[in-house]
Amino acid sequence: MSLSNNVAAAGPVPAAAVASVTVRYGQSTALDGVSLGFASGVTGLLGPNGAGKSTLLSLLSTARRPTAGTVTLLGEPDPKGAAVQRVRRSIGVLPQSFGFYPKFTVLEFTEYAAWLRKVPSAERRDRAREALRLVEMEQHADRRMGALSGGMLRRVGIAQAVVNQPSLVLLDEPTVGLDPAQRVGFRGLIRSLGERCAVVMSTHLAEDVAHVCDHVAVLLEGRTRFTGTVAELCALPARDGGADAEPEVNGTSVEAGYLHLAGAQAVTG
Secondary structure (H helix, E strand, C coil): CECCCECCCCCCCCCEEEEEEEEEECCEEEEEEEEEEECCEEEEEECCCCCCHHHHHHHHCCCCCCCEEEEEECCEECCCCHHHHHHHCCEEEECCCCCCCCCCEHHHHHHHHHHHCCCCHHHHHHHHHHHHHHCCCHHHCCCEHHHCCHHHHHHHHHHHHHCCCCCEEEEECCCCCCCHHHHHHHHHHHHHHHCCCEEEEEECCHHHHHHHCCEEEEEECCEEEEEEEHHHHHHHHHHCCCCCCCCCCCHHHHHHHHHHHHHHHHHHC
């Protein structure tokens, strides 16, 4: 467990890691010397909007390169050229919103995602059906994408992210816009993904972290304020003398740990 800025976390053999990465947009700094590692299971990136979570996911997806520092993905340090293409074939991404043709069926869309990720043509249909089974959408394979509910769309979003059987899955605010019942079901799906590969999930919802994640990193103003287990985050207020803090894993105590860190950031930052 750590309150420092440069700490690796989440296991001995990370599927991905960033070392002292900084990302600047003009005069603005989105990430400032962040070091983290991501191994099997689900790692949550917890923080408010503007904390740098989406920027970090863009580094892990190869969509962006850091201004400084090193990104290692699936054993490839700072991949370039052909190495980037190799890495991308083993990464799945669910952005906050994803585009689709409304007239595509669910199966057609998932097969299209398989084509984009270079899945061999002879395997695309089977891979697409397997991905839809995983997210319990195979029975809706012939429905049009434009006719799906929000929860169904998010499930198909997971299917397109895992159709290439990735080693690393990146989820950007995956439960935003879902109603409470949909959110509960979606959390179970994310937990099951964590049993198959390394999952990195950004969120600003403490209860998602409490119910889904094995490890958590708290980002505030582009810096890592905490890395460790969810239980360790929950225990922070009590450990540091906070009143009435319960070191148990639930949405309230995760939020208490997060607010404890945010308060310390406000005082020291």
